[in-house]
Amino acid sequence: MKNRIYIKDLKDHIDEEIIIDGFVDVRRDHGKLIFIDLRDMSGKVQTVALPNHKEAHSAASKLRSEWVVEIVGKVNKRPEKMVNKNEELGEVEVEIMEVKILSEAEIPFEKDAVINLDTHLDNLPLTLRTEKAKAIFKVQAEITKAFRKFLNQEGFTEFQAPKLIGEDAEGGANSFDVTYFKHIAHLAQSPQLYKQIMVGVFEKVFTVGNVYRAEKHSTTRHLNEYTSLDIEMGFIKDHTDIMKIGNRLLKFIMDALKETRAKEFDLLKAKVPEVLENIPAMKLREAQEIIKKETGEDCLKEPDLEPQHERWLCEYAQKQFASDFIFITHFPMTKRPFYTYEDENDPGYAKGFDLLFRGVEITTGAERIHKYTELVEALKKKGLNPDKFSFYLQAFKSGMPPHGGFGMGLERLTAKLLDLENVKEATLFPRDLNRIDVLLSTDKPKKE
Amino acid sequence: MKNRIYIKDLKDHIDEEIIIDGFVDVRRDHGKLIFIDLRDMSGKVQTVALPNHKEAHSAASKLRSEWVVEIVGKVNKRPEKMVNKNEELGEVEVEIMEVKILSEAEIPFEKDAVINLDTHLDNLPLTLRTEKAKAIFKVQAEITKAFRKFLNQEGFTEFQAPKLIGEDAEGGANSFDVTYFKHIAHLAQSPQLYKQIMVGVFEKVFTVGNVYRAEKHSTTRHLNEYTSLDIEMGFIKDHTDIMKIGNRLLKFIMDALKETRAKEFDLLKAKVPEVLENIPAMKLREAQEIIKKETGEDCLKEPDLEPQHERWLCEYAQKQFASDFIFITHFPMTKRPFYTYEDENDPGYAKGFDLLFRGVEITTGAERIHKYTELVEALKKKGLNPDKFSFYLQAFKSGMPPHGGFGMGLERLTAKLLDLENVKEATLFPRDLNRIDVLLSTDKPKKE
Structure with missing residues (x-):
């Protein structure tokens, strides 16, 4: 028996008898001629059942969208005028000799329905x-691939961070509780504490994994479970070293997307952004001054940026610096987590940054406190009990270099890159307040 | 100011003044001469403070293990007889000119203590x-890297599987409960249902992520949170296609380890196993017959293998086939999950396998049921309610090709590869019945 070949390779088998496997994309029944567009992971091809192959013709007449079949057929070159008429179908078509139905299907609507x-x-x-969804998640897979490739090249070591944790670094309000035998554990909101510990081991580390936020608000940019791309590195001068590597990483990812995912970006009518060698950066207060001067809106006393100001700053960066990205640095310490390093030359403000892209924050990073005694003080200042962080604190008792890092939400980055309206479109199986795959019942707590 | 250079590159800077950063590995105080072995992510070097550099000498006398420092120094070639005497320290040493203390440390015992x-x-x-722990997790990082590289080459698409789920495919007994707003959710025991759904999208998929088993027994090979390497692919002939790709994948991983991690295997006194082109395979019943014949122990009626029989079969595979691995196929359907494909030529037995290595199962795989009606029947047969699996079942209503896959526990594989006694040594931050980083209090449920 011959082996299956991929649809993309059909053009190398003209006039040969071959086997292809795939899903029925569309069936067009013209009576005598039945056209079946078949798709596999490599592409799509038009196949045709002629009346003279009686059995095949009869089988083809039964097929419907999404049925899974194996087709034995002959590869024919399509006439040039037909190719010009419908380029999407490519240069070849397959004359069906045999159809083997692998699985039937019954779908509630055509998969491309609006x-x-x-x-x-x-x-x-x-x-x-759908082609659209597949394009989105092909792009997403390429982002993580490029992320890993860049960091491996830079000597970073990947590690597996636990998600089931005791104490949460970001505070308990937004953390999910897990019944852990006779105890209550939590789902990690970030791999923060572990990536810092790992700096003591490998100096430069990264991790890719799910994180959890029990946020009750349902917006177009929040998810309760998402994928965080995290790096952390030792022996930095300050947070600007983290901004620099973030800048280079983004450039590497966008170059990879241009090279490998141009087709998907075309399909989605999206554009891979340009990443400058030096993404512009300004302090939060400078940004607020500009906003006030240019728009009249006074947000000088705000400790953070409102969504409309993030959008405005991105437009400003575009106009002023021809940049799709802008770093905002030096948020007030009061708004940053306990492990954040305070700028000794700008007391009250953090050696950290947000990176804005197309109107939203896609990355948050900072230098971290690396001295044990300062870290214990910082915990207390935030009203946290150092005893509960004894495991983490061991890393600092054992000596830690100056270090920092950042986290980047994979789904949000994908959504912004592809101009999707809702981050859920960039999440394979999004979870929110009301949904885990299916809508959750609203009447009473679900209990087995 | 000069930039820091890595210790591994010192040999290219002989007689130059350089800057190195790192952790104090050991300090040897000989009064006039103080030796500091410094380590960074790239290696280790002996540095020496001489009495004529007074300030540096005084600073060096304060240093202790794990203090983090920046050293300005001059690179000297070590005399040949000294190199021969202690090769580990390499060909160069650094004469300390300046020491800058980045962080102090106070450790409860030397990190290399027994x-x-x-x-x-x-x-x-x-x-x-420790060098040992670092070697273990360098090997582990290389395994996931090779896993991804092989699958990307084979056209597989990586996806992010959710861990927060509604219904669990493997049954509720071993699943952790999560308080999900007003509902109860679970932590996934495997990405099984999602990787099957994804076969309908990309045909060939893989995912790497944490999985959770609420097993109460604490053995040297169980973990409550571990990392699963999972693949799933469509359009297979049967489970032997899955065994074949598993075989090739393992060979690829072991070749990668030989090439990149020989040093780590040496240090850990472990040996990278050979992977035959065709790993031997036998049915469970054949294996049981052999066990009976050779050892006298009758386990013919058992639906599974006892640990001592897994060990015995691995020794047997070694003797009989000169193989470090052996596939055991056709376990009884009663012991396999609902989605398992029954062998039509061997009713009551599954088209699936366990792969044994050095005495334990490291991979479980199978062909899956791909027809909707059969899957609904299979759910009922296991006493499961198909309504609860409506989301998953949609994939099958929408047409699915014959498919299968396997899962492999990263930590267990690492432990067996490196001959570690306990899988916890191959887990960065192991969670068990009594421990999440720290020992859990035993008196009462922990509640905020």
Whole structure:
């Protein structure tokens, strides 16, 4: 028996008899001629059942969208005028000799139907099969691939961070409780404490994994479970070293996307952004002064940026610096987590940054406190009990270099890159207040 | 100011003044001469403070193990007879001109002290810094890197599987409960249902992520949170296609380890196993017959293998086939999960396998049921309610190709590869019944 070949390779088998496997994308029944567009992981091809192959013709007439089949057929070159008429179908078509049905299907609507987001989410096992969804998650896979490739080249070591934790670094309010035998554990909101510990081991580390935020608000940019791309490195001068490597990493990722995912960006009508060698940076207070001067809105006393100001600053960066990205540094210490390093030359403000892109923050990073006694003080200042962080604190008792890092939400970055309206479109199986795959019942707590 | 250089590059800077950063590995105070072995992520070097550099000498006298320092010094070639006497220190040493203390340290014991496993686990932020621990996790990082590289080459797409789930495919007994707003969610025991759904999207997929088993027994090979390397692929002939790709993947990983991690294997006195082109395979019943014939022990009626029989079969594979690995196929359907494909030519037995290595199962894989109606029947047969799996079942209603896959526990594989006694040594931050970083209090449930 011959082996299956991929659809993309058909052009190398003209006039040969071959086997292809795939999903019925569309069936067009013209009576005598039945056209089946077949798709596999490599592409799509038009196949045709002619009346003279009786059995195959009869089988083809039964096929419907999403049925899974194996086709034995002959590869024909499509006439040039047909190719010009419909380029998408490519240069070859397959004359069906035999059809073997591997699995039938019954779908609630054609997978390419125009539907709203809720219907999309209710039917993900089907709707993820659209060209659009596949393009989104091909881009996402490429982002993590490029992320890893860059960091491996830079000598970083990847590690597996635990998600099941005792104490949460970011405070308990937004953490999910887990019944852990006779105890209560939590789901990690970030790999923060572990990546810092790992700096003591490998100096430069990264980790990719799920993180959890029990936030009750449901917006177009929040998720309760998402994927965090995290790095942390030792022996830095200050937070600007972290900004520099973030800058280079982003450039590397965007170059990789241009090279490998141009087709997907075209399909999604999105554009890979340019990353300058030096992304512009300004302190929060400078940004607030500019906002006031240019828009008249006074946000000078705010400890953070409002969504509309993040959007405005991105437009400003575009106009002023021709940059798709802008770093905002020196947020007030009061708004940053306990482990943040305070700028000795700008007391009250953190040696840290947010990176804004297309109107939202996509990365938060900083230098961290690396001296044990200062860290214990910082915990107390935030009202946290150092005893609960004894495990983490051991790293600092054991000597730690000046270090810092950042975290980047994979789904949010994907959504902004591809101009998607809702981050849920960039999340394979999004969880929110009301949904874990299916809508959660609203009447009473679900209990087995 | 000059930039820091890595210790491994010192040999290219002989007679130059340089800057190195790192951790004090050992200090040897000979009065006039103070030797500081300094380590960074790239290696270790002997530095020496001479009495004529007064300030540096005085600073060096204060240093202790794990203090973090920046040293300005001059690179000298070590006399040949000294190199021969202690090769580990390399060909160069650094004459200290200046010492800048970046962070002090106070450690409970020298990091290389001989300690028991509990003490090791109690002090991970320090004990992970030993050469042994670093070697283990360098090997582990290389395994995931090779896993990804092979699968990317084979056209697989990586995806992020959710861990926060509604219904668990493997049954509720071993799943952790999460308080999810007003509902109860669970932590996934495997990415099984999602990787099957993703076969409908990309045909060939893989995912690397944490999984959770609420198993109450504490053995040398169980963990409550571990990392699963998972693949799933469509359009297979049967489970032997999965065994074949598993076989090739293992060979690829072991070749990568030989090439990049020989030093670590040497240090750990472990040997990278050979992977035959065709790992031997036999049915469970054949294996049981052999066990009976050769050892007299009758386990013919057992639905699974006892640990001592797994060990015995590995020795047998070694003797009989000169193989470090052996596939055991066709376990009874009663012992396999609902989605397992029954062998039509061997009713009652599964088209699936365990892969044994050095005495334990490291991989479980199978062909899965791909037809909707059969899957619904299979759920019912296991006493599960199909309504609770409606989301997953949509993939099958939408047409699914014959498919299968396997899962492999990263930590267990690492432990067996490196001949570690306990899988916890191959887990950065192991969680068990009594420990999440620190020992959990035994008196009462921990509640904020």
